[in-house]
Amino acid sequence: MFSHTRRPLKGLVILTGILAAGATLADSTQNAPGAACVAINGASLTVRDDGEAENRTASLVTAICPAERPIGTGTTTTLSGRVFVVDQSTTSEVCCRAVSKNPLGAKVTGAWQCSTGSSANYQALDLASLSDTYTFSSFYLECQVPALSGGNASRIQMYRATQQ
Template sequence: MNRRFTTLLSIPFLSLSVSTAALAAEEDNAPGAMCVGVGHDLRVNAQGQAENPQAVAVTAICPSERRLINGSFATRFSATVWVSDQSTQLSACCRAVSRVPNGASVVESPWSCTSTTGTSSNTQLTIQEITDGWTFAHFYIQCVVPPVEAGKTSRILTFRSTQS
């Protein structure tokens, strides 16, 4: 009788444990050096940051490997990006993007941008979550990095991807 009672008590705990794991989000940090420029090069500095030495703003793509969580691909993606915006003319802006390989389906968050004070050494941009259920879509962060101004370069310091 005690054996049967013990077995019945352990089933709800097993259920609770499995459902709690399904709610977990996965995060990872990556250096700005992982970002690549579109049409113009970004320069990687000794701190692993991607900086824009160009006289024009550069669009950067910062990849995030889509995660398998509990056997299924993540469907929600958000991010935090730390930037140094040295421009008094343009803001550094970033957004989350999900795209299928042929480009037919695109999901984009609104842009998150810095102010244009030109004195930012470390600004945190919180990127709004997007949802995409296509299993073959990929996630990335798209940023616009302002041009060099008065010898100072704006740069992407690091970024954190959050998936669930």
């Protein structure tokens, strides 16, 4: 009889744990290497042995860097990000933005954030947030990486996607 009276409490503890776990899904931050980014429109990025992705071509490359969006209890609706880049171009900047797109083709884009000046050191680009309440939309970061400049390649070192 004593164990029978404890079962509802045990169930309440489990339910509370599940609800607490679901609530934490709404705030999500993930880091990913630049190698997770994919060049689009037939272009290519070279993946380095340190997980960074660089543009070793003579043309600007646009890359999409995926952000997994949790769905269910606590579904996220806001995306922002930080991209760590090395801009070695003397004529162009590395530029990135947050993007949300749903299967119907509707796209929500954040403002472009660009590097400043050419340097072998990294720069952190803080991306403006965007909001999309449609749960069937996907989130990603989009970056434009300049062409080779004087034999030096610009690159995406890593990125952080933050969702709320």
